[in-house]
Amino acid sequence: MRALLAFALLALAACATAPEPAPRWSLVVHGGAGVIERANLTPELEAQYRAAMQRALTTGGAILERGGSSLDAVEAVIREMEDDPLFNAGRGAVFTAEGRNELDASIMDGRNRAAGAVAGLTRTRHPISAARAVMERSRHVMLIGEGAEAFARSQRLEEVDPAYFFTERRWQQLEDNLRANSLPIPQRPAGAPQAPRAELVYPDDHQFGTVGVVAFDSAGNIAAGTSTGGTTGKRWSRVGDAPIIGAGTYAQNGVCGVSATGTGEFFIRVGVARDICARMQLNGESAQEAADSVIAEVGAMLNNQGAAGDGGVIVLDGRGGVAWAMNTPGMYRAAQMAGGDPIVQIFADEQ
Ligand code: ASP
DSSP: OHHHHHHHHHHHHHHHHOOOOOOSOEEEEEEEEEBOOGGGSOHHHHHHHHHHHHHHHHHHHHHHHTTOOHHHHHHHHHHHHHHOTTSSSSTTOOOBTTSOOOEEEEEEETTTTEEEEEEEESSBSOHHHHHHHHHHHSSOSEEEHHHHHHHHHHTTOOBOOGGGGOOHHHHHHHHHHHHHTTOOOOOOOTTOOOOOOOOOOSOBOTTOOOEEEEEEOTTSOEEEEEEEOOSTTBOTTOOOSTTSBTTTEEEETTTEEEEEEEOHHHHHHHTHHHHHHHHHHHSOOOHHHHHHHHHHHHHHOBOTTSOBOOEEEEEEETTSOEEEEESSSEEEEEEEETTSOOEEEEETTOO
C-alpha cells in the first residue's frame, strides 16, 4: 500500500512538473513596427496587411507541415515578403537620401550558429537568399556593397534593375523626410514610373517596415532571418541592426530565435537579439520576460540627440514557444503552431 502511495505521489509530481509538449513546428513573423494606429490605417490597408501576414503563415506553415526545415521556411517567407510592396524589404524598400534602395538582410541557423549577412545591395532581388548563400557557400558571415552584389551574382541569384524596388509610397516618404530636414530632393530614379503624388494612406512606418521570421521545425531546429531597406533618408551607407548577427537576428537550438525591427542604432547598441537569448539561456527567463526586458531597455535608451529607441521583436523559445514585444503603437505580426489557429495582430493592444 505504501509503495502504491509513493508511486501515486511520484506520478503526481511528474505531472505537475512535466513541461507542455513542444509543438511539432511553430512559426512567428513580423512585418515591421511603428506608429501604426487604428486612426491612421484605413480598413482597406489594414485588410491588406492582415492578408499579407496570413499569407506568410500559410507559406511557412506548408513547408514546416511537410517536414521541411526551419531555414527553408524562413527563406521562403522572407522572399515572398521581399516581393510584396507593402513591406520595407526588397520591392517597397525605403529610399536613401540619394534616392536609392540599399538592402540589408541576415539569416542564422540554430543548429550550429552558422550565419550569413549582406548590406547595401542595390540589385539583388532577394537579399535573404544572398544572406543564405553567404552562410552556406562562403567562408564569411557578412558581405557589403559591390562585393556582396558580385558574390550574389556569382551564386546566380536573380538581379533586377534598381527601378524594380521603386514604389511611389516610399518615394513620397523620402521627399517628406528630406523636406523636413532641409535636404535636397534627388531625381526620381531612372525607370521609375512617373506617378502623381500618391494619397498617403499609409501609417507613419516610414522608419520601419522590416520583415523577419523565426521558425522551429519538426527536427527541433530553429532558424531566424531579417530583411530590410533600412530607414528613410539614410545617408553615408548607413547600416542598421537587421544584418548584424546578435542585434537584428539570432538563433540557437534549444535556446531561442529572434528577429528585430526598430531604430537599428539602438538595437545594435543593446545587442538585442543576442541579449534576449542570453537572458533565456543564462538567467532562465522565459521568451516573454526576456523580450519585454530588452525592449524596455531599448525604450529607455537615448541617442546623442535625445531620442529614445523604438521597435519590437519576435521570439521563439527553444521548444518553439512564441513571444513578441514592442514599445511602438503597432507591429505587423503573426504566429502559428502545428495544429493551432493562426494569430495575426497589428496594434499593440491586440491580445
Ligand atoms: N531595424 C531596421 C534598421 O534600422 C529598420 C526597421 O526595422 O524597419 O535598418
